[in-house]
Amino acid sequence: MEHGTNTSTGKEEGAETDTDTPGLNARSFRALRLCTNFRAGFTLPSCGARGAEEVHQEIARQWPERNMPFVFETVHCMGKCHIGPTLRLVPAGPFLMGAKTKEDVTRILDLLEAGDIEQAAQEFPAPAL
Numbered sequence: 391m392e393h394g395t396n397t398s399t400g401k402e403e404g405a406e407t408d409t410d411t412p413g414l415n416a417r418s419f420r421a422l423r424l425c426t427n428f429r430a431g432f433t434l435p436s437c438g439a440r441g442a443e444e445v446h447q448e449i450a451r452q453w454p455e456r457n458m459p460f461v462f463e464t465v466h467c468m469g470k471c472h473i474g475p476t477l478r479l480v481p482a483g484p485f486l487m488g489a490k491t492k493e494d495v496t497r498i499l500d501l502l503e504a505g506d507i508e509q510a511a512q513e514f515p516a517p518a519l
């Protein structure tokens with residue numbers, strides 16, 4: 391699509407994309423954040439006990455091969471310990487929950503790399519608590 395100014399609306403044509411929805415534009419996020427917290431003894435829920443290390447390894451393996459618009463970082467807890475592994479786009483982006491397999495990670499990274507934040511959030515939703 392060519393860029394230009396629509397003379398009837400005064401808006402620049404072709405500049406908007408599906409990810410221009412406020413808050414869901416990939417360029418508005420600084421990082422994809424993964425919780426890798428592990429609580430010893432398995433007595434308390436944690437992302438580490440629910441598969442975060444496997445998710446971490448797969449993201450770290452794929453990340454250098456991709457052209458992501460933000461950085462990847464790990465943290466210790468984002469408050470969704472019992473439903474992790476917890477992924478979130480920051481600042482203030484959607485949580486991406488339920489990734490367990492390499493295929494899940496590939497799907498999430500494919501969507502994020504394409505800038506389809508809304509689809510990623512729909513496919514990996516944060517359950518209502």
Ligand code: FES
Nearest residue numbers: 425437468470471
């Ligand atoms: S342990 Fe991961 S969100 Fe709390």
